[in-house]
Amino acid sequence: MLDLRFVREHLDLVRRKTEERQSELDLDLFVSLDARRRDVLARVEQLRRERNEVSKRISRKDIEQQDRKSLIDRMRAVSAEAKSLEKELRAVESQLDDFMRVIPNLSHDDVPVGKDERSNVEVRRWGEIPEFDFEPRAHWDLGPALDILDFERAARMSGSRFVVNKGLGARLERALINFMLDLHVNEHGYREIIPPFLVSYETCFGSGQIPKLEDDMYYCLGPAQIADRGDEPFRSEEWPGLFLVPTGEVPLVNLFREETLEEDQLPLNLTAYTPCFRREAGTYGKDQRGLIRLHQFNKVELVKITTPDASWDALEQLTSHAETVLRRLGLAYRVVSLCTGDLTFASAKTYDLEVWFPCQKRFREISSCSNCTDFQARRAGIRYRPKSGKSRLVHTLNGSGLAVGRTLAAVLENYQQPDGSVKVPEVLVPYMGGVETIAP
Missing domain, CATH: 3.30.930.10 (Bira Bifunctional Protein; Domain 2)
Known part of the structure; x- marks a missing residue:
């Protein structure tokens, strides 16, 4: 199994090596999944930070009742969005993991290039x-x-x-x-x-x-x-x-x-x-x-x-x-x-x-x-x-x-x-x- 970061940072090399092995892998799918994973992960982490911040504000004793209600509503909305995105993140990570599992090893540079x-x-x-x-x-x-x-x-x-x-x-x-x-x-x-x-x-x-x-x-x-x-x-x-x-x-x-x-x-x-x-x-x-x-x-x-x-x-x-x-x-x-x-x-x-x-x-x-x-x-x-x-x-x-x-x-x-x-x-x-x- 290859390292995900290595594949991301050396995409042209991985593409050439997999083609030399007669692999039909669609590395554009990897690019799409990897980008989607990072986007969703960034949003999930942002929502988690916001949820923590809202939680701290709700727990303050000097907060007005109306403000507390608004914060609770916001907490529910943030939690619901985070839960939905976390589910999407798990699905994308599963797809990405499945893709990584079928990428073959990279051949050594002195291996002769050929079809069969x-x-x-x-x-x-x-x-x-x-x-x-x-x-x-x-x-x-x-x-x-x-x-x-x-x-x-x-x-x-x-x-x-x-x-x-x-x-x-x-x-x-x-x-x-x-x-x-x-x-x-x-x-x-x-x-x-x-x-x-x-x-x-x-x-x-x-x-x-x-x-x-x-x-x-x-x-x-x-x-x-x-x-x-x-x-x-x-x-x-x-x-x-x-x-x-x-x-x-x-x-x-x-x-x-x-x-x-x-x-x-x-x-x-x-x-x-x-x-x-x-x-x-x-x-x-x-x-x-x-x-x-x-x-x-x-x-x-x-x-x-x-x-x-x-x-x-x-x-x-x-x-x-x-x-x-x-x-x-x-x-x-x-x-x-x-x-x-x-x-x-x-x-x-x-x-x-x-x-x-x-x-x-x-x-x-x-x-x-x-x-x-x-x-x-x-x-x-x-x-x-x-x-x-x-x-x-x-x-x-x-x-x-x-x-x-x-x-x-x-x-x-x-x-x-x-x-x-x-x-x-x-x-x-x-x-x-x-x-x-x-x-x-």
């Missing part, structure tokens, strides 16, 4: 793209052939875009999770967290998923609301309403919501394994097969909370930590800087890590590493107290370290053998109980 992913800029590559002396198979064919992935039974249970991991497929998924967590905790210095997988509306607002991405999230109804839920999510004191986490970023960023940290507590480096749940609204027809786009998937998340002056170096470090996972697994990848039109709502700058998929003969995203500057911190109320001066908003960063299902898919495709088996990456063998090959 076609304008993303490759930053670097690592690893050699494997060459096969046979026709490589897709992971959605390899998995069932090895009896480690079952899409058909998952579909019977839950519908499309679900999978059942079986046997060594389940073990490989767990091996990847444990390998990633151990790497980030033991070598990269992150603190492991096991957060709730159900979170509140306010939590989702704090990290920026709501209101922009609410349609892509799973909302949990209480028993009494299932039959009569209406069009809007139902929230009450008895059932405040909870969302299944779309990413571990949501609970990790909000771990310190409405808190003021001490400067010497920063940076905070947090990691968590979570299942993630997404409706994938608007992706009909995309990645219908395989593990690339599921409604439920596992992910290891990385979050950094830093001082503002340290956040850009922290982004490079966080990205390198995600890259290390791919390097240890021996998977060829590239790093791409997302253009303005491809940035997520809360991000000021994002690097995507894209791993090579032999069957598709293309790189596919496996991690997004973002600096959200103070955008999430303002929404979530996360501040820190410098050694001198007033408290300030922290900067928050997040990245996948990595998306587990996509990593498993990349391992299957890149490590497949001519006989249909899959070699287990050396770094995962200890996590697989010594299993070196997954064979039919």
